[in-house]
Amino acid sequence: MSRLDGFISRMHSQRAVLNHIKEASMIAPDGVILEIGLGNGRTYDHIRELFPNNRIIVFDRAIGSHPDSTPPEADLILGDIQETIGQFSGRGVAFAHADIGTAYPEKDARTLTWLPQSIAATLKSGGVAASGLPLAHPELEPLPLPAGADPGRTYFYRKR
Numbered sequence: 629m630s631r632l633d634g635f636i637s638r639m640h641s642q643r644a645v646l647n648h649i650k651e652a653s654m655i656a657p658d659g660v661i662l663e664i665g666l667g668n669g670r671t672y673d674h675i676r677e678l679f680p681n682n683r684i685i686v687f688d689r690a691i692g693s694h695p696d697s698t699p700p701e702a703d704l705i706l707g708d709i710q711e712t713i714g715q716f717s718g719r720g721v722a723f724a725h726a727d728i729g730t731a732y733p734e735k736d737a738r739t740l741t742w743l744p745q746s747i748a749a750t751l752k753s754g755g756v757a758a759s760g761l762p763l764a765h766p767e768l769e770p771l772p773l774p775a776g777a778d779p780g781r782t783y784f785y786r787k788r
């Protein structure tokens with residue numbers, strides 16, 4: 629598969645999971661959402677379109693998003709996510725979306741030394757996570773991917 633096809637598959641898969649979470653009403657109207665990795669702001673924009681009444685807290689090193697999809701300052705946490713995400717530990721988050729994979733195996737392996745437990749610690753029981761990197765953690769039960777999402781492009785969990 630070409631890198632272009634892989635990228636398209638990742639985008640389709642992200643959208644399929646996000647839309648499924650909305651269609652299946654998996655997030656309470658007052659549930660807090662974490663967007664882990666703002667990047668260009670495309671998935672942030674999609675999430676806020678799907679969940680206009682939920683607070684979305686967004687993490688990244690720095691703002692690199694299009695101005696139309698840049699979160700308000702009060703909802704933006706800048707810095708290394710390994711350090712900043714800890715402030716949401718135990719906060720009963722409803723949904724965490726993480727898109728911080730790099731396609732460089734050694735970098736992703738370093739991220740995976742802290743990401744699964746950090747996400748598990750933020751979620752309430754029954755909260756859901758979608759991630760471009762697998763989140764192997766005993767408290768995170770893998771969920772079946774919805775139609776339109778390709779295995780290995782996105783990973784989907786519910787906290788036990």
Ligand SMILES: C[S@@+](CC[C@H](N)C(=O)[O-])C[C@H]1O[C@@H](n2cnc3c(N)ncnc32)[C@H](O)[C@@H]1O
Binds near residue numbers: 668688729
């Ligand atoms: C692939 S992009 C996210 C793209 C986004 N989902 C979109 O639709 O535009 C990943 C982002 O995560 C950020 N990132 C990755 N690891 C990080 C870390 N440890 N701390 C802070 N930011 C990180 C990068 O700076 C980058 O902006």
